[in-house]
Amino acid sequence: MTDASAITHRAHGAGVRALLARAAVADSRARAALDASITDAFLPAEGRLDDRTRAALATLVEAMVGVVEGELTEYSMRLLGTRGARAAAERLIANPTPVAERLAAAGLLRDPDFAAECLSRVQLELLTASLPADAGADADTPSLLARLAQSSDRVVATAAAATMIGESQRRQLSEGRGLTSTGMPSTLHARLVWWVAAALRDRAADGLDDPAPLDRAIAEAALRNIAAHDADDRVEAATMRLAEAVDAQPVELPALLDEILRDRRLTVLAAFIAHALGARYELGRELLVDPAGDRLWLVLRALNVPRETIARLGFHLSEADPRRDVDAFADALDLAASIDPATARLAVAPLSLHPDFRAALLALDTLKDVR
Numbered sequence: 001m002t003d004a005s006a007i008t009h010r011a012h013g014a015g016v017r018a019l020l021a022r023a024a025v026a027d028s029r030a031r032a033a034l035d036a037s038i039t040d041a042f043l044p045a046e047g048r049l050d051d052r053t054r055a056a057l058a059t060l061v062e063a064m065v066g067v068v069e070g071e072l073t074e075y076s077m078r079l080l081g082t083r084g085a086r087a088a089a090e091r092l093i094a095n096p097t098p099v100a101e102r103l104a105a106a107g108l109l110r111d112p113d114f115a116a117e118c119l120s121r122v123q124l125e126l127l128t129a130s131l132p133a134d135a136g137a138d139a140d141t142p143s144l145l146a147r148l149a150q151s152s153d154r155v156v157a158t159a160a161a162a163t164m165i166g167e168s169q170r171r172q173l174s175e176g177r178g179l180t181s182t183g184m185p186s187t188l189h190a191r192l193v194w195w196v197a198a199a200l201r202d203r204a205a206d207g208l209d210d211p212a213p214l215d216r217a218i219a220e221a222a223l224r225n226i227a228a229h230d231a232d233d234r235v236e237a238a239t240m241r242l243a244e245a246v247d248a249q250p251v252e253l254p255a256l257l258d259e260i261l262r263d264r265r266l267t268v269l270a271a272f273i274a275h276a277l278g279a280r281y282e283l284g285r286e287l288l289v290d291p292a293g294d295r296l297w298l299v300l301r302a303l304n305v306p307r308e309t310i311a312r313l314g315f316h317l318s319e320a321d322p323r324r325d326v327d328a329f330a331d332a333l334d335l336a337a338s339i340d341p342a343t344a345r346l347a348v349a350p351l352s353l354h355p356d357f358r359a360a361l362l363a364l365d366t367l368k369d370v371r
Contacts, residue, residue: 085213130320159242166235239271302344
């Protein structure tokens with residue numbers, strides 16, 4: 001065989017192997033796509049996300065990945081440039097495949113904790129945006145947050161101002177101005193940063209003789225990003241500080257919840273409910289976005305919230321969320337109102353347990369049901 005023939009033969013063999021490899025990957029992806037379609041096809045109606053929620057969730061995840069990717073890439077390139085590793089720096093931006101797509105294909109974005117936080121956040125924001133304007137609200141009266149921000153109590157005023165700033169930053173995404181931070185809890189933010197770091201490394205290392213400088217730069221950039229993340233800047237943290245600072249007493253809580261609802265601030269409402277229950281913010285949010293609502297009505301009854309306040313919240317949420325059945329709510333309202341607050345407090349006591357403890361208890365209950 002001549003040298004030219006040998007080269008052609010080797011090239012042909014490499015091409016065949018590459019084609020087979022691509023076909024194997026395509027087969028795997030096709031199977032995964034089919035499995036996902038089958039799962040979606042047989043989901044019950046209440047378990048299926050509507051198009052608006054899907055779009056908002058995708059937008060949020062892509063924005064969070066994008067802001068982390070941008071920060072890691074910028075700092076990594078700076079480090080690589082000063083260390084003479086220009087080839088690695090060029091490779092870092094040479095591959096146009098979006099990092100979010102790589103993370104999704106790897107299944108990382110399906111992480112239960114990460115996905116649950118993103119979904120709950122999106123659902124509450126969409127619910128807030130869909131709340132009807134309260135006919136009883138006075139447009140000339142400053143909102144509760146605006147008044148609290150002017151409070152003579154410095155702790156209350158600071159927390160209220162931080163909440164208003166946090167809400168404004170969250171609105172940036174819906175207004176098309178992008179994110180400046182992920183707004184995630186520290187653990188989940190760090191998890192996302194390392195996912196993005198791994199995807200950047202995987203994308204850029206191909207073709208490098210020595211990926212060690214690239215690895216070091218990306219790792220340093222990731223650690224720098226994680227260290228700079230302040231979970232206390234999250235709007236959820238600010239609202240909980242506000243609820244703790246106000247520390248509404250049982251006789252004050254109903255009027256405050258009423259006013260927060262009129263201001264259409266469900267993030268603040270979630271915090272005040274969670275604080276009154278002695279639970280974390282995430283539980284208050286979970287109660288509000290649950291379309292069934294049974295736990296929410298029982299919690300409000302346990303907090304001795306009057307029937308009219310529960311009714312107003314229920315009907316507002318029903319108007320904002322098409323998944324909710326207003327007739328079913330009317331029946332549930334009658335049942336909740338008939339329960340003594342002390343009995344309701346006993347019934348909802350497990351909700352205020354540590355989330356991991358509560359999850360373990362729920363898992364045991366599920367096992368009992370299987371048996």
